[in-house]
Amino acid sequence: MAKGKAQEVQVPTDHEGVLIIVEQHGGQAKSVSWQLLGQGRRIADKLGTRLMALVMGHQVEEVAQEAIAYGADVVYLADDPVLEQYRTQPYAHTAVEVIREAKPEICLVGATYTGRDLAGAIATLVETGLTADCTQIDVEPPPSRLLLASRPAMGEKLMATILCKQRRPQMATARPGVFEALPKDPSRQGELVRVPVTIREEEIAARVLEFIRDPNRVNLEDAPVIVAGGMGMGGPEGFEMLRELARLLGGEVGATRPAVDAGWIDRAHQIGQTGQTVRPKLYIACGISGAVQHVVGMEGSQVIVAINQDPDAPIFQVADYRIVGDVHQIVPALIEEARRRALVGEEAVARG
Amino acid sequence: MSVQTQNGKQAAPVTVNLEAKLFTIRYKADTAPHLAIRDQAVCAACERPCETFCPARVYEWQAGEGRMHVAFENCLECGTCRIACPHQNIDWRYPTGGTGIAYRYG
Amino acid sequence: MHVVVCVKQVPDSREIRIDPVTNTLIREGVPSIVNVFDLHGVEEAVRIKEQFPGTRVTVVSMGPKSAVAALRECISLGADEAVLVSDRAFAGADTLATSYVLSEAIRKVADQWGPVDLVICGKQTLDGDTGQVGPGIATRLKLEQLTYVERIRQIDPEARRITVERHLEDGVEVVETALPALVTVVEGINQVRRASMPGMLRAVRYEPITWTVDDFPEIDRTRIGLKGSPTVVGKAWVPEPVSRAGETLTGQDGEEGPGTPAEVARQLFDRLLATELPAQIGWAVAPVPAGDGGAGTPDGSPVNGGVA
Amino acid sequence: MAKEHFDAVVVGAGPAGAAAAYTMAKAGLSVVLLDRGEFPGAKNMFGGIIYRHELEELIPGCTQERTFPVERHITEQRYWLLGPESVVSIGHKHERFNSEPYNAWSTFRVKFDPWLAGKAEEAGALPIYQTVATGLIRDRSGRVIGVHTDREDGDLYADVVVIADGVNSLLAEELGVHRTWRPDEVSLAVKEVIALPRETIEERFNLEGREGTTIEFLGATSQGMTGLGFLYTNRESISLGIGVMVSDLMRSGVKPYELLESVKAHPMIRRLIKGGETKEYSAHMIPEGAWRSMPKLAGDGWVICGDAAQMVNFVHREGTNLAMASGRMAGETIVEAKANGDLSAQALAAYERRVRESFVGKDLKKIQRMPEFLASQDPKQLFDGLIGALNEAAFRFFTVDSRPKAQTHKEIMQDLIQAAGGPGGLLRLAWRGWRAING
Structure with missing residues (x-):
């Protein structure tokens, strides 16, 4: 982000429309792509223009049809064996060709690991401005048609709206889980444009050797839900309950340092000053008193639920929902309730 | 000193949100504790004045566990416990260089 | 092997607090540090050097003169040389202009000290948080791009191949590609060492090489600094505190x-x-x-x- | 690789160490300046003010520099004797303190210490921060020849080690020049920096521009413990703290942060900080033993400066001042010794003589009976009883009613004498107190 005032230069006018780059793996689209189509629809309507989608992969025509069902007017489909697996070079190469052809004024990509990898390469190739990791996306109505891409900055302490006045397309990556997808409408009509893939396998150096799916990996950083336990859990058995609740809610288990020190759970789960700093959508603190060294690691969570027997526990000061009671009674009740409501957390949006 | 105070609190007891105070301080946690209890059994038999004289409430007796919990992350490194532990039962070191407390004003 | 690590001196945004009364940023006591992810990059480079003796580690940074402190820290950890690209003409750069200048600097590093086999960047900076400079450099220098790497499995200098594990949302992707490559690293890739005393002493006496815009006669001056930056900050605000x-x-x-x-x-x-x-x-x-x-x-x- | 050898290694980059390093580096000696903090001053807390004279002695002209990191120059100093809801005050404000050269300033250690250490760096001292000196290296004869640090390959060798590692001087303990301080030789001070708008501070303290006020207070605020409170104006904040003897703290069962909170709630103080936001809480120990707790200051290959050697004049609120003076004298001694080619223990002993003959030693000697005096008093009687009675006396003195003044004044005196433990008691107290302050 540059500071200061840029000179008013003529905005390129030959670019029009909103393009969403759809991310799919093995024919399965990431839900952030549909969320972006939803938001793309809103801003395209505001600009009175068309909403385009780009689907790249191999044997992914179904995904292209889905993109129409989720709101796209036009879908560019690049279907080729070289795009079977995501690799930066062929994907960026193909996307740039489509962008040069379709000339969108706005191009949005999901801020996933893959999306950020791709968007950075594309923006450099087309020499345009890219705003990363947006949590708000809007446009100024015509005639300015400027993309208002807003994102947290300075360690999430500040929000900034970034503008790209002179270059097109205006690019942004947006976080999963912040925009709403439109309801899927299979009857929706749209145009499907097949684009040739001009890059050949011999030109590509990278090989994806394998993908190791690791459900046991502790991934506190990306977890949308964290169920954390402290000394109030009473022992390793207490953490078994938390694992179950976390599994049902599609989250991870966290812990305070004393609980880790007591050997009840592995250090990889530790949250706080000596552990990780997390900011999930939902944080459930179980039997955690809320000492400052723990709170600094989780206070940024969107919704905090605290369960503690001591009504004066400091954790309640940062909680949205306070439950004064015995974790050994409350947590099983929560597990029961989550089961009863048949919550399915495995398809967590924040995981892509 | 031959002082005998009768626990002379005069002011009305004030509730202090120590968490909020500690929250104002910048810390960079050491990877390993720089404070250690030499012998938990000594603490068990002690009146544990450390629970009151420590300005950061680093020491908290866990009755259930029967052990002294040391929240070394919040230590202000003042050294009071080093001098005032009645049984010299605290192994007091400086945290690793560059870690521990770092004031914003001082 | 010649490994270049790109680093940036940043305010430690993790230390920035919001004044609960005025709802403004508290900037006191926010130190300038080497972007943490970049430090992991330096560490990884030094480990490569330990694995392949004769490897040279060059650190490159763009920033104000005060960034010398950051470069010295990299030297203390075992980097061989450090270059600071510093000029008012470079100021105000966004990621596009930054990646342009850094890629030009890496070309110059290669001219002076030999071809670069591997460029390492942090996955993103603490202040900008974009993660775009790495891909930007890779694209400009036509390097193989490997982002979010949590482990370098193997480097084969003879076959000129590199195999890495990339951190993705739900698992690890193992990718093999050709050198020269650019790798961006996540925190989990390694534990940054504590500098040794000889490293500290070398660092306090070390003067980084400084290049100004005049050291780049070929550079396109419309693509650097504020002028070369398509993005501008429209407005910035402190979001309302999360009301619980x-x-x-x-x-x-x-x-x-x-x-x-x-x-x-x-x-x-x-x-x-x-x-x-x-x-x-x-x-x-x-x-x-x-x-x-x-x-x-x-x-x-x-x-x-x-x-x- | 052969070990590098330095003329001096200075442990601690606070005012004492920085002054020593500056003095030596300026004279061309090779000096390493060690500090365990993220930066010099990171772990320090200020319960005092900075005086010009010693700084100018060390670095002439430095207080005139634009970068001299101070908050306000002090033009008014007040002493408050506090009852639970009253104050008897004396103070002094002088317009002469309001013109250059200023006498003293309020400041923050996080700004001041790096600035002073920066002077040493500019002079050529090698700054090695974020490094703990974990022990002393000695040769077979027992001479100190360097320090171990907590870094790999971390030993540093030098002709002289300057020990300036503060009140918790683990190196001085290792040396055996003193055992750990007793709880009655140190106090614990807790403090808050409380932010207020500049105009509010100027209004409340009757200040203009960069003028500043200090208030030292004692009495009811220390809750029956031997203690001293302090309140200083900074540009846009107030430093408010209180120090109490660790020995008293152990006995009282009062929690330091509750003590500070009750100070903040005192009616005379509450209104000065009203509406302020706490920016930082801090705690630090202060040496209170003075002359009689001072250890041996120099030996074979080592010297000790500042807090590490109990050099604090708590009566006159001078800690950094003595630290800088002792650091400068240590530096000067080593420079001379080096020039003479004689770095023996005998040559370094000149530092000890220098300190003891300077104002540092003389002032500390002057107050040498103070710790003993305070220890001999029941703090409850002294800080609550006597100061309480004084406040009560003042209240009655200023209350106008129909009683004859002579009778009221007589009763006041009687009550005061009573509070001091009888007529002899008051006299004894006055005499011993006087002696304690005047050697």
Whole structure:
């Protein structure tokens, strides 16, 4: 982000429309792509223009049809064996060709690991401005048609709206889980444009050797839900309950340092000053008193639920929902309730 | 000193949100504790004045566990416990260089 | 091997607090540090040097003169040389202009000290948080791009191949590609060492090489600094502090508690499901039978005063 | 690789160490300046003010520099004797303090210490921060020849080690020049920096521009413990703290942060900080033993400066001042010794003589009976009883009613004498107190 005032230069006018780059793996689209189509629809309507989608992969025509069902007017489909697996070079190469052809004024990509990898390469190739990791996306109505891409900055302490006045397309990556997808409408009509893939396998150096799916990996950083336990859990058995609740809610288990020190759970789960700093959508603190060294690691969570027997526990000061009671009674009740409501957390949006 | 105070609190007891105070301080946690209890059994038999004289409430007796919990992350490194532990039962070191407390004003 | 590590001196944004009264940033006591992810990059480079003796590690940074301190820290950790690209003409750069200048600097490094086999960047900076400079450099220098690397499995200098593990949302992707490559690293890739005393002493005496814009006669001056930066900050604001509902759940809506654990649990889920959380988290909530009041109990009777 | 050898290694980059390093580096000696903090001053807390004279002695002209990191120059100093809801005050404000050269300033250690250490760096001292000196290296004869540090390959060798590692001087303990301080030789001070708008501070303290006020207070605020409170104006904040003897703290069962909170709630103080936001809480120990707790200051290959050697004049609120003076004298001694080619223990002993003959030693000697005096008093009687009675006396003195003044004044005196433990008691107290302050 540059500071200061840029000179008013003529905005390129030959670019029009909103393009969403759809991310799919093995024919399965990431839900952030549909969320972006939803938001793309809103801003395209505001600009009175068309909403385009780009689907790249191999044997992914179904995904292209889905993109129409989720709101796209036009879908560019690049279907080729070289795009079977995501690799930066062929994907960026193909996307740039489509962008040069379709000339969108706005191009949005999901801020996933893959999306950020791709968007950075594309923006450099087309020499345009890219705003990363947006949590708000809007446009100024015509005639300015400027993309208002807003994102947290300075360690999430500040929000900034970034503008790209002179270059097109205006690019942004947006976080999963912040925009709403439109309801899927299979009857929706749209145009499907097949684009040739001009890059050949011999030109590509990278090989994806394998993908190791690791459900046991502790991934506190990306977890949308964290169920954390402290000394109030009473022992390793207490953490078994938390694992179950976390599994049902599609989250991870966290812990305070004393609980880790007591050997009840592995250090990889530790949250706080000596552990990780997390900011999930939902944080459930179980039997955690809320000492400052723990709170600094989780206070940024969107919704905090605290369960503690001591009504004066400091954790309640940062909680949205306070439950004064015995974790050994409350947590099983929560597990029961989550089961009863048949919550399915495995398809967590924040995981892509 | 031959002082005998009768626990002379005069002011009305004030509730202090120590968490909020500690929250104002910048810390960079050491990877390993720089404070250690030499012998938990000594603490068990002690009146544990450390629970009151420590300005950061680093020491908290866990009755259930029967052990002294040391929240070394919040230590202000003042050294009071080093001098005032009645049984010299605290192994007091400086945290690793560059870690521990770092004031914003001082 | 010649490894270049790109580093940036940043304010430690993790230390920035918001004044709860004025709702402004507290900037006191926010130190300038080497971007943490970049430090992991330096560490990884030094480990490569330890694995392949004769490897040279050059650190490159763009920034103000005060960034010398950051470069010295990299020297203390074992980097061989450090270059600071510093000029007013470079100031105000966004990621596009930054990656242009850094890629030009890396070309110059290669001219002076030999071809570069590997460029390492942190996955993103603490202040900008974009993660775009790495891909930008890779694209400009036509290097193989490997982002979010949590482990370098193997480097084969003879075959000129590199195999890495990339950190993705739900697992690890193993990719093999050709050198020269650019790798961006995540924190988990290694534990940054503590500088040794000889390293510290070398660092305090070390003067980084400084290049100004005049050291780049070929550079396109329309593509650097503020002028070369397509993005500008429109406005910046401190978001309203998260207001915590602060509700004590008793399990008995509208009445004095306390309710049973089951009632409390029901109440909590009623609250949570009434928010945007399910959509954000991706909870697929099972359809509740009609006439159930939105939040039913197993026997179908409505929950007390179901707010949801 | 052969070990590098330095003329001096200075442990601690606070005012004492920085002054020593500056003095030596300026004279061309090779000096390493060690500090365990993220930066010099990171772990320090200020309960005092900075005086010009010693700084100018060390680095002439430095207080005139634009970068001299101070908050306000002090033009008014007040002493408050506090009852639970009253104050008897004396103070002094002088317009002459309001013109250059200023006498003293309020400041923050996080700004001041790096600035002073920066002077040493500019002079050529090698700054090695974020490094703990974990022990002393000695040769077979027992001479100190360097320090171990907590870094890999971390030993540093030098002709002289300057020990300036503060009140918790683990190196001085290792040396055996003193055992750990007793709880009655140190106090614990807790403090808050409380932010207020500049105009509010100027209004409340009757200040203009960069003028500043200090208030030292004692009495009811220390809750029956031997203690001293302090309040200083900074540009846009107030430093408010209180120090109490660790020995008293152990006995009283009062929690330091509750003590500070009750100070903040005192009616005379509450209104000065009203509406302020706490920016930082801090705690630090202060040496209170003075002359009689001072250890041996120099030996074979080592010297000790500042807090590490109990050099604090708590009566006159001078800690950094003595630290800088002792650091400068240590530096000067080593420079001379080096020039003479004689770095023996005998040559370094000149530092000890220098300190003891300077104002540092003389002032500390002057107050040498103070710790003993305070220890001999029941703090409850002294800080609550006597100061309480004084406040009561003042209240009655200033209350106008129909009683004859002579009778009221007589009663006041009687009550005061009573509070001091009888007529002899008051006299004894006055005499011993006088002696304690005047050697």
